[in-house]
Amino acid sequence: MGQNTGVSLSDLVRTFGGELLGSGDRVFTGIGTLASAGPSEIAFLSNSKYRQQLSATRAGAVILGQADRDATLLPRIVADNPYAYQAKISTFFNPLQRPAAGIHPSAVVDESAQLGAGVAIGAHAVIGRGARIGDRAVIGAGCQVGESVTIGPESFLYPCVVVYRGCQIGARSILHAGVVIGSDGFGFAQDKEQWIKVPQTGRVICGDDVEIGANTTVDRGALDDTVIESGVKIDNLVHVAHNVRIGAHTAIAACAGIAGSAVIGKGCRIGGAAMIVGHIRIADGITVSPGTMATKSLTEPGTYSAIWAAEPHREWLKHAAQLRRMEELSNRVRELEKKLETLERKPS
Amino acid sequence: MGQNTGVSLSDLVRTFGGELLGSGDRVFTGIGTLASAGPSEIAFLSNSKYRQQLSATRAGAVILGQADRDATLLPRIVADNPYAYQAKISTFFNPLQRPAAGIHPSAVVDESAQLGAGVAIGAHAVIGRGARIGDRAVIGAGCQVGESVTIGPESFLYPCVVVYRGCQIGARSILHAGVVIGSDGFGFAQDKEQWIKVPQTGRVICGDDVEIGANTTVDRGALDDTVIESGVKIDNLVHVAHNVRIGAHTAIAACAGIAGSAVIGKGCRIGGAAMIVGHIRIADGITVSPGTMATKSLTEPGTYSAIWAAEPHREWLKHAAQLRRMEELSNRVRELEKKLETLERKPS
């Protein structure tokens, strides 16, 4: 099964599992949505609310779940998790495009750096003293890989990623453009009116299969390390402070902020623009809703929220003002209660 | 009318319109505020609350609106929109400084890239295979222009901008330092405890006259494209997720986040740190206040808000606690209503 060429449903089922219904011989060249796929493409139905699009789709085949197995006569693959299935075959059709192995002549690679087999290093990249780059890893143009940094095999750094001294990136990880790994944590001791910098001597240690979005920053630890476990996915413009620990397979959406020494469990979902304050623990599997600030450790499984939804401006002003009037309202209710008690006691 | 040299009010009126009152012959060399402009500079009055500064200004001339046409004896230009007028003449005095055309010897330009006339490419910039750079465009030092990217004529990329493969920037656009265009959207399918990456095969398509602030990120689409229409202005550190569509002339202030597949209409104003959740629509011309989260589609024109203003900490704690006591208060009111009903029914 060669990459990027056509593939039949039979081939797909042999590789990725699932149940084939209808003819499996035809060759397909790509994947698309039910609304946009053409006859040589495979569409997918992973959300039942799009089921009515099945009748009109021009796709040549469909991936769908058990519940929808008979919802079309098109050749189809029935999968337990059709969204994950389409992710796999989409990856087959659209593999990560690795540049050819080799070191661009304009790159500056310290002679003590160790480069694995098949490594690609882009134009103007800089690889510091004692850095180790794993087999088939890609270091994009303009990346700055500091002294003694380790980049695991098959990891892919897009252009202009900066990894500070001593930090470790695991295998098969993806760092998008502008990511900064290992900048100093925000540690200062107050000495009268001044701030004295507390040296940040820890590192950032990332596991395998981590993906980090564009312009996200992960600070190095103060004394111990900042740790991102395997399988963690972080979106763009996220801040991860010093000594944070993020458990395996946790996903963090864009614009979130994780303050110092917070410990986030495995398999959590942190919504966009959510904030986790410092020194708290978020237990495994917890979801923090978008725009929500977790101010205390969350120990029970579940979803946690604190979101005010946008309202027409005047409505909002009225509602917000109510909160400030509640104390007065509460006093009036107490007054009513007293008066009523008096009335009730009064002999009729 | 040469650039950057002096200009008379008569010249300005000929070029930019408006009505000249007083002598139009003197030559001015720059623009300033009423408080700071000197005798060879032109000041402007666009906000009536600064009108009292007119009497003390040392400026040699003033731009003002119809309502203030007789508020000074200085030579002046009366304009319908004095703030827009001053923006135009300030641009005349302070044009975008384009470096001289030419390719810095340290830049790495793929031989298949097409460069228009008068293009300037800075030191250590990288231009990928098949990229097309329009006439008089400026690619700043250290920029990374990926394979098959299009940059429209007269666009200006400040240093260290990264544009991923296949994305398109229109004409006369400005991308500030650290902008990332076309990084992968945050698309993963959950497969048991793991996340499977969903290839992001769409692009980012930007119209003309777009400005994007420092370190802002715009993700490429998952299957279809992310689209930023002409005239859109985006501030610093904004996140635009995959498959978002932003309508023409919409302005988005700093630290805002636009989640996946959100559609924002034309002429909207999105406040700083506002958040737009995924898959919703914001109708044309809507304003979302700063720090406000839009959680549902907004279809009616107007301003939408959800802002809690900072209060002294103890006040805030009291107010926030009230909300949690409301249910109890509500129960007490119900109790009072029942008792009162009983009392009222009681024969006196």
Added chain:
Amino acid sequence: MGQNTGVSLSDLVRTFGGELLGSGDRVFTGIGTLASAGPSEIAFLSNSKYRQQLSATRAGAVILGQADRDATLLPRIVADNPYAYQAKISTFFNPLQRPAAGIHPSAVVDESAQLGAGVAIGAHAVIGRGARIGDRAVIGAGCQVGESVTIGPESFLYPCVVVYRGCQIGARSILHAGVVIGSDGFGFAQDKEQWIKVPQTGRVICGDDVEIGANTTVDRGALDDTVIESGVKIDNLVHVAHNVRIGAHTAIAACAGIAGSAVIGKGCRIGGAAMIVGHIRIADGITVSPGTMATKSLTEPGTYSAIWAAEPHREWLKHAAQLRRMEELSNRVRELEKKLETLERKPS
């Protein structure tokens, strides 16, 4: 007292002050936490809640405060401010590692730039026309120092920092990777449906001993300058808009946003993800809590907040709904008050 070699408590007291208790002759090689330090390291106790760790520590010496002076028999230094003391000695053991002086051959330094003594300029850095780099300053790999920029002596720019034309960085400052200084402020004049760019002709002026975190952006002023006074510490991914003024020794945590022309006093603490709206003043010494939006000038000393803490999702929905029901509740209380008044007047 050589750097990075061992040091005795007696030496430390001679250099940094404090009171020595116990033997002062032994030589120590580093610093650690009470829990992690070994026999050749010095630990510190700056937070009384860790006092019980004193009995079990393997550290060879301890820094502690007056209140804890007799809490251990280990050799120790009693300091008024043990956290600041440990910051100083940690800096002694872990000084900022400056690369060797010199200009990397791949750097592009304009011949008109003035470089002080002992300057280090990294690979692929670009120094523009008329820039001035102070003595012993470090310009990291891939940095872009624009035309006429000033970098003060001993300042340290990590890789991929961009400083736009004309901006000034003071002495002994640290700019982390991806910082952008001097990008255009978000200034546009509306002209019918379009936005006309208002040229941003001011600069960014930073004092001495400023530290700015990774991927933070500071915009240049519109007409006047944006000013960051000496000793200011800014964390990662912070947005500082045009014409902001930040007073000396103020600290701003990650993901905060400071809108245009806001004036923040000296010695303030701005929490993570806090937002300061435009054109307001925050008085000296004020604390704005994390996630809090300051919408009006804050003139009285103290801490200001507006934070909703994450709750279990259903609880939150109930609480949030209450606010919208308050008007109705208020009406019911008014109704009760009227009825009760009628009842009270009724002759029994």
